Amino acid sequence: MSDKIRYGFYSGCCFQGADARFYEILQDVFAKIDVELELIQDAVCCGSGVIEERSELTSLAVNAKNMAHAEKMGLPLYTPCSTCFNVISNAQKRMRENPALHAQVNEILAEQGLEYKGTCKITHTLWVIAQDVGLEKLKERVTNPLSGLRVASYYGCHTRNPADIQGFESADNPTSLEDILRVLGVQIVEYETQEDCCGYHLAWPNNQLNMQMTANVLEGAHKKDVDLMVTSCPLCFKSMDGSQAKALAQTGKNFQLPVLFLPELVGLACGMSPDEMKLQFHGVPVSLRL
Amino acid sequence: MMTYDILIVGSGGAGLYAALESRMEEELQVGVLTKVYPTRSHTGAAQGGVNAALANLDETDTWQDHWFDTVKGSDYLADQDAVEIMTREAPMVVREMEHWGCPFSRTDEGKIAQRPFGGASKPRACYSADKVGHVMLHTLYEQGIRHGVNFFNEWLALSLLHDGKRCQGVTALNIQTGRVHTIRAKAVILATGGHGRIYWTRTSNALGNTGDGTAMAYRAGLPIKDMEFIQFHPTGLRRTGILVSEGARGEGGYLLNGLGERFMSRYAPEKMELGPRDLVSRSCETEVREGRGGPDGEVFLDLTHLGADRIKERLPQIRELCIEFEGVDPINEPIPIKPTAHYSMGGIHTDLNGQTPIEGIYAAGEAGCVSVHGANRLGGNSLLDILVFGKRTGRHALEFARNNDLVPLGMDQEKADEAMIAAMMAGTSGDSVADIRRAMGELMAEKVGVYRNAKDLESAVDTLAELQERLGRVRVQDKNRAFNTELVSALEMKNMLDLAEVVTVGALARQESRGAHTREDHPERNDQAWLAHTLATRGGDGKPKLEFNPVTITQFEPQARTY
Amino acid sequence: MSETITPDRKSILANIRIQRFTPGQHKSAFYDNFKVSVETGMTVLETLRLIKNTQDSSLTFRAFCRSKICGSCAVRVNGKPVLACSTQLMPILEDFKKESVTIQPLRNMPVLRDLVVDIDPVIEKLSKMHPYLMENRDRIPESLEQESLMSRQELSRFDYITDCILCGSCYSACSAASADPKYAGPLTLAKAYRFSADVRDDFKGERMQAAVDQGLWSCAQCRKCINVCPKDTRPAVSIQRMRKMSIDDGIHDTPGSRRAKAYTEDVAKYGQVNKPMLPVIVNGPKGWAAIEAADNYLRKHGIEPERQVCLLDGQNSAEQIYDKVKEIESKGENKI
Ligand SMILES: Cc1cc2nc3c(=O)[nH]c(=O)nc-3n(C[C@H](O)[C@H](O)[C@H](O)COP(=O)(O)OP(=O)(O)OC[C@H]3O[C@@H](n4cnc5c(N)ncnc54)[C@H](O)[C@@H]3O)c2cc1C
Ligand code: SF4
Numbered sequence A: 001m002s003d004k005i006r007y008g009f010y011s012g013c014c015f016q017g018a019d020a021r022f023y024e025i026l027q028d029v030f031a032k033i034d035v036e037l038e039l040i041q042d043a044v045c046c047g048s049g050v051i052e053e054r055s056e057l058t059s060l061a062v063n064a065k066n067m068a069h070a071e072k073m074g075l076p077l078y079t080p081c082s083t084c085f086n087v088i089s090n091a092q093k094r095m096r097e098n099p100a101l102h103a104q105v106n107e108i109l110a111e112q113g114l115e116y117k118g119t120c121k122i123t124h125t126l127w128v129i130a131q132d133v134g135l136e137k138l139k140e141r142v143t144n145p146l147s148g149l150r151v152a153s154y155y156g157c158h159t160r161n162p163a164d165i166q167g168f169e170s171a172d173n174p175t176s177l178e179d180i181l182r183v184l185g186v187q188i189v190e191y192e193t194q195e196d197c198c199g200y201h202l203a204w205p206n207n208q209l210n211m212q213m214t215a216n217v218l219e220g221a222h223k224k225d226v227d228l229m230v231t232s233c234p235l236c237f238k239s240m241d242g243s244q245a246k247a248l249a250q251t252g253k254n255f256q257l258p259v260l261f262l263p264e265l266v267g268l269a270c271g272m273s274p275d276e277m278k279l280q281f282h283g284v285p286v287s288l289r290l
Numbered sequence B: 001m002m003t004y005d006i007l008i009v010g011s012g013g014a015g016l017y018a019a020l021e022s023r024m025e026e027e028l029q030v031g032v033l034t035k036v037y038p039t040r041s042h043t044g045a046a047q048g049g050v051n052a053a054l055a056n057l058d059e060t061d062t063w064q065d066h067w068f069d070t071v072k073g074s075d076y077l078a079d080q081d082a083v084e085i086m087t088r089e090a091p092m093v094v095r096e097m098e099h100w101g102c103p104f105s106r107t108d109e110g111k112i113a114q115r116p117f118g119g120a121s122k123p124r125a126c127y128s129a130d131k132v133g134h135v136m137l138h139t140l141y142e143q144g145i146r147h148g149v150n151f152f153n154e155w156l157a158l159s160l161l162h163d164g165k166r167c168q169g170v171t172a173l174n175i176q177t178g179r180v181h182t183i184r185a186k187a188v189i190l191a192t193g194g195h196g197r198i199y200w201t202r203t204s205n206a207l208g209n210t211g212d213g214t215a216m217a218y219r220a221g222l223p224i225k226d227m228e229f230i231q232f233h234p235t236g237l238r239r240t241g242i243l244v245s246e247g248a249r250g251e252g253g254y255l256l257n258g259l260g261e262r263f264m265s266r267y268a269p270e271k272m273e274l275g276p277r278d279l280v281s282r283s284c285e286t287e288v289r290e291g292r293g294g295p296d297g298e299v300f301l302d303l304t305h306l307g308a309d310r311i312k313e314r315l316p317q318i319r320e321l322c323i324e325f326e327g328v329d330p331i332n333e334p335i336p337i338k339p340t341a342h343y344s345m346g347g348i349h350t351d352l353n354g355q356t357p358i359e360g361i362y363a364a365g366e367a368g369c370v371s372v373h374g375a376n377r378l379g380g381n382s383l384l385d386i387l388v389f390g391k392r393t394g395r396h397a398l399e400f401a402r403n404n405d406l407v408p409l410g411m412d413q414e415k416a417d418e419a420m421i422a423a424m425m426a427g428t429s430g431d432s433v434a435d436i437r438r439a440m441g442e443l444m445a446e447k448v449g450v451y452r453n454a455k456d457l458e459s460a461v462d463t464l465a466e467l468q469e470r471l472g473r474v475r476v477q478d479k480n481r482a483f484n485t486e487l488v489s490a491l492e493m494k495n496m497l498d499l500a501e502v503v504t505v506g507a508l509a510r511q512e513s514r515g516a517h518t519r520e521d522h523p524e525r526n527d528q529a530w531l532a533h534t535l536a537t538r539g540g541d542g543k544p545k546l547e548f549n550p551v552t553i554t555q556f557e558p559q560a561r562t563y
Numbered sequence C: 001m002s003e004t005i006t007p008d009r010k011s012i013l014a015n016i017r018i019q020r021f022t023p024g025q026h027k028s029a030f031y032d033n034f035k036v037s038v039e040t041g042m043t044v045l046e047t048l049r050l051i052k053n054t055q056d057s058s059l060t061f062r063a064f065c066r067s068k069i070c071g072s073c074a075v076r077v078n079g080k081p082v083l084a085c086s087t088q089l090m091p092i093l094e095d096f097k098k099e100s101v102t103i104q105p106l107r108n109m110p111v112l113r114d115l116v117v118d119i120d121p122v123i124e125k126l127s128k129m130h131p132y133l134m135e136n137r138d139r140i141p142e143s144l145e146q147e148s149l150m151s152r153q154e155l156s157r158f159d160y161i162t163d164c165i166l167c168g169s170c171y172s173a174c175s176a177a178s179a180d181p182k183y184a185g186p187l188t189l190a191k192a193y194r195f196s197a198d199v200r201d202d203f204k205g206e207r208m209q210a211a212v213d214q215g216l217w218s219c220a221q222c223r224k225c226i227n228v229c230p231k232d233t234r235p236a237v238s239i240q241r242m243r244k245m246s247i248d249d250g251i252h253d254t255p256g257s258r259r260a261k262a263y264t265e266d267v268a269k270y271g272q273v274n275k276p277m278l279p280v281i282v283n284g285p286k287g288w289a290a291i292e293a294a295d296n297y298l299r300k301h302g303i304e305p306e307r308q309v310c311l312l313d314g315q316n317s318a319e320q321i322y323d324k325v326k327e328i329e330s331k332g333e334n335k336i
């Protein structure tokens, strides 16, 4: 049979506890495309950038630790969460630019018998599918092409900004999400707010603004009469789906737009059922002509 | 009618420093009128440094050394009393900038860092990485916000008003609305910067360095001084004239002609690429004149032999600049360059306090000419000039405004300016500004550029007269008054042509070679006949009239200028 | 020996699609298309100038230094804010694999004409931020006979921000600024931090108040501003640092500062954020409503909510890291 592609899996906080279903979905969907995840043991929360508001060094050290583990496993670090990806990539970048800082962080890790070499490759869902698995293989595995669906694609911010954490694709014109969606058979609809931020990280400091920003993005897509929005970021998913009702109510808008997390759509296209994708958990009901 | 005690035209370093100094008196109304937002002024482009004998790096440095270096660098045309003031006050103004928050780079002890600069006998250029003009400009702007300076942003001054004796104010176009206004003021300070753009694309200067204030003064009958002296920099990018700094040659870059020859061996076999700026500029120019240039009349600065690693490590900013502005990666191919007009030594004639012969009218900075740069400015001295004389001018204008009243003023000029604009905007057929501008730039670069001679200069005078005529026929095609940048260009064009004429006539008159002014037909400096300032005023026929004033020599007798 | 130099210069006939609008003359914005032969080396600004000089002299845009230092010329090219003067067009055509580009004015500011926007609202916000140094007399001598001393380390805390050219690109890219017209935006908050981080300054309290009032905690940390800043000044990072300063001051108790404290302490304690309890930690007792709603949602789907922090297993080691960092930071040996 075909070889499996393996990653060190860094879950972040989105794929456990109340959201543990996402981990299961992800594993099931990845199994369909020959991807295997190996949980990174002894991992620590990336701090979501928020710890940096107290201590930048702590944030770097914690994430160097996460990367050091992936290095020890000899696997690329894969995280499905865009913010984790962003924070960890940024830690890597800063240590690359500043060898003294890198050395200092390693001093901190030394007590735990760890060393962060700086060789760790970091990746996220889009690149796993579009680059490592490849669109060819994905195409082979699509048994239920979703043709006819009008889809608003939404990358969210943290796999894209800043440009120097970009991997294999163009920073200004990334296409991996659309490339994948096209293979799944859907029709991609451009909309004005597709580059805007959902404001997820304002949920605590300024919830009202978070709701406004989420509503703005949704409205842009809604105006183009799409069937659903698909995002590769689990946090954007929380804003767009979980907070949708609140966001729209608060901003006086009246519509519903189903939102899918990219792996869910991949699963559906690969023949898995809405139940298997646990779509009933969504805040906004997903009833699609599939 | 808008009325100010002091109106400052221009918000570069000179204008802002003058504004801050004159704001010291709270009850006086000070306005700053500028055609771009203050932080966009060309002062921001200065990268290298500002000179002051702080002696932070070399303890033996003194302001007297700085004084001498400047006088020598000027080829003895600078007024030595003015240079004395500038160099003596230099440490104070630089420290004042520092106290206002300017982020100068630092020495190991935490003092203001200094670096060596061409023509300076000691390392005295205070710097802030490669952005000294930018941080100075922003610091001044910030303090301007703090002290409540009134800004008129995106207003274009048109005419200078006086009654023959005293200042009355200016007329100006509000670019955003397209309306002309008269602004009354007891004192006006012209701080409108240089006029490098008379060479159009062959300059390192901003698009708006069109010498507006200098031309306004000239049209208002004030004398303008030493206009023939324009400094050229040898390595401007082919397309834009943006500077590739000396660092590239310092690191071992070769200058090649279109045939791929290291041509400096012909002109400076020992120093090669590291010869002085003016010699290198002339050599590049000669190669092109003699048919050995590249396809676009350029020569090349070649770094490829240094290798990718060295370029990336030692010259990252230069590499970025070439990629962004010229689309050329110096790792892979040679950089196309041309000598580029860089600094205007000449300007509005003033005394040591920035006063012109008309009471209440002042000039400072690159627009003015005190004269501290003479025939050739030293790197790092113009930022100093704008600080010291910006400040002195501001202080003097403050005294003046405090002790004088407003002078009566009518609306005639406003009507005349309005009529001129209406005429330019009426009708559709006519010449285009862009064409005339291009023709002027090419003409100036070719005939009034690095090399000059009587024949070329005479023909340039004729061609400029033709361009003036064509300008009279220009019709602005954009008929909307709001934010009409075509109209602004046409008005600037008028200023540039007036000044180009004065530069050319001055260059033709000065039958010697001194500093930046090189006459092929008069290759020597001639102190006997030409140790004098050129003063140009506009004659009744509209043509420049020249007079010559003696140079003030207080300390250093002219000697040959060798390095 | 020497070889004649023949530079490789390409040229493509491209369609330049430009947003046009003159208030009072047009009802709404529209697009004009211009055919331009784009050569290697041509910047967006040169392209605009060429169009203005040869095709339509009424095309309106700003530019001054044309060398990436004055901040006049920012526009959006294919949606991204860039400086027209330092952006090569050929690579963009190649990147987007199209022989067409779209040029629009910056967002989040009113259009004055075509590509020119009104930056005054942003300058006003900036002005309210006390964006200037107020002399700290412990550091800055009264007399001009003396310099104030400042170490390189002290300078490096804010030097990177002084590269800002007030071009407005970050402001254009900021979704928080689009959604909340009162939000000060990236460049203004970064400027506030620039001065508050300067040891020569003595005005931190009022400036901090201004920053908090104008949205210090309204930044979503989307990091777009970092992406688009042509001078690489990383505004979002300065905002994080300003937040830290505000928390360290201990004066401003905000949901944001409570979140930061909670995250930091939780990760030390559990290796993970205590998400189930966050509503109460950040919002106080009224947060229980949110917790109950979440519980009900889970129960609805047949999951029994647990109030336990979900554990990654790194919990023990996190504490060690914290201790070590504290030790380093207390000695001021931080290499950040
Ligand atoms: C690329 C470059 C590098 C340089 N590097 C150095 C260096 O390292 N060291 C050094 O000492 N010098 C350097 N110089 C020279 C120095 O920067 C300038 O001489 C100096 O900044 C001029 O300052 P200013 O205040 O006189 O004028 P500017 O800064 O040019 O300001 C002119 C002001 O006048 C306004 N204005 C003009 N016309 C009008 C009008 N009609 N109506 C209203 N407002 C108007 C403009 O808006 C602007 O605000 C450099 C110059 C260049 C081009
Ligand atoms: S990081 Fe903050 S300031 Fe920067 S663009 Fe995003 S929301 Fe705006």
Ligand code: SF4
Binding pocket: C163, C164, C165, C166, C167, C168, C169, C170, C171, C186, C187, C190, C228, C229, C230, C231, C232, C233, C234, C235
């Ligand atoms: S921070 Fe960067 S993008 Fe924002 S205004 Fe300053 S230079 Fe422009």
Ligand code: FES
Binding pocket: C062, C063, C064, C065, C066, C067, C068, C069, C070, C071, C072, C073, C074, C083, C084, C085, C086
């Ligand atoms: S024109 Fe000044 S930054 Fe582009």
